Amino acid sequence: MKKNLLHYKGLYGDNNQRDFGDFVHHELLATRSKVYNWEINVHLHTDLFQIFIISSGEGVLIQDNIRIHLMTPCILLIPTNTFHGFEFQSDVSGEVFTISEQFIESIFKNTPLILLELNKVKQYSFNLENHDLNDFIYLKNKIIKTISESNPYKQISLQSLFQLFFIGLYNSYSTFEDQKESSNNRTLGYFHAFQKLIKKTLPESKLIKEYAGELRITPVHLNRICQTLVQKTALQVVHEYCITEAKKHLLYSSYSISEISYLLHFKDPAYFSRLFKKQTGLSPIIFRSNNSQKES
Structure with missing residues (x-):
């Protein structure tokens, strides 16, 4: 057991100090996981929020020493400064978005109810006939395309797309009490x-x-x-x-x-x-x- 907690100020394996600002990053799940033999040690990211969109395959989320099987296809939200680890099978397929806490705060500064919802680890599972899944896949592809673009309205476009993405999750799966x-x-x-x-x-x-x-x-x-x-x-x-x-x-x-x-x-x-x-x-x-x- 290590003396210190394993935390990264950047992506997994990257501990370079930087000012993330409105940081938005996308990569295939296999890009980093394969390098580490599909096992990601329990760790946290300082001030970074992650969205895992896993389309198929098997995997286990490890949180608070509890093993949670991923029910694919699913969307998994990992809040900032939250310990988590993974054990994936090599057949897993998916993508990961990493965005700064500052970016999240800026797009929902007038909607604190959603910010509270995004403070928790959440797994949203879909069946293949679920029409909502197609909506999220469409938004995911739009976000990926926008990230690769270079235009003066890129940041505004990303903010709007992520708003639609998170509000869609909230509307489909909200568990908030009436009060x-x-x-x-x-x-x-x-x-x-x-x-x-x-x-x-x-x-x-x-x-x-x-x-x-x-x-x-x-x-x-x-x-x-x-x-x-x-x-x-x-x-x-x-x-x-x-x-x-x-x-x-x-x-x-x-x-x-x-x-x-x-x-x-x-x-x-x-x-x-x-x-x-x-x-x-x-x-x-x-x-x-x-x-x-x-x-x-």
Whole structure:
């Protein structure tokens, strides 16, 4: 087990620091996967969102130490900073789009409901008679053609095409509860901004009133937003993120429990362990041990 988490600031195997801006990249699935013998180690991409459009063949997504079989044909969405790995069979056929978080944010800045939906790993499976699949294939081909073009309206065209692509997925497979549908954009925008603030800081080092202050709302208002959208307090949302980050280190690094607690800015490792057990039902040591056994 490696000491550090495996993360890339670029594509898989590329760790060159760069300013991605409105970065949009396309390649065949086999281009990179074949080089690595069809096995992609568990990793994350900093500030990059990925769309896998897999038309046929077999593969397994590995996330949180769980193996998820890909039901092809399918579209798989991997949010930014999300650990994932793959084991593909050599018969797999598909394509990968990698786009910057900044690009996603820019095209849906007025539609925070979709931004919330894009925060989760999702697999959308189709049967071959599904007419929606043809729509997505059409949009995919238009995007590929547009990427290769050189004209002053290229970026605007890509924004429009990706909007149609994601809205099509959302309309076909939306699982949002009625209360989220009825929430206004302002409320959803505050919650999305809160999530971004949590990710940008070491959460345990900041108070809820400080988050609220940065959002220019009261702590009571922030709690009400969280209760409405996810039935949790603002503090519970922060703790949920902390536990998710802790799981990454427990699963994919060899840091000790104390080191992980300090990395997440918990002042007391014992408190970190108690919170982890309260949230998961397992102590950090047992969680790591159980998942190590799954790997062996």
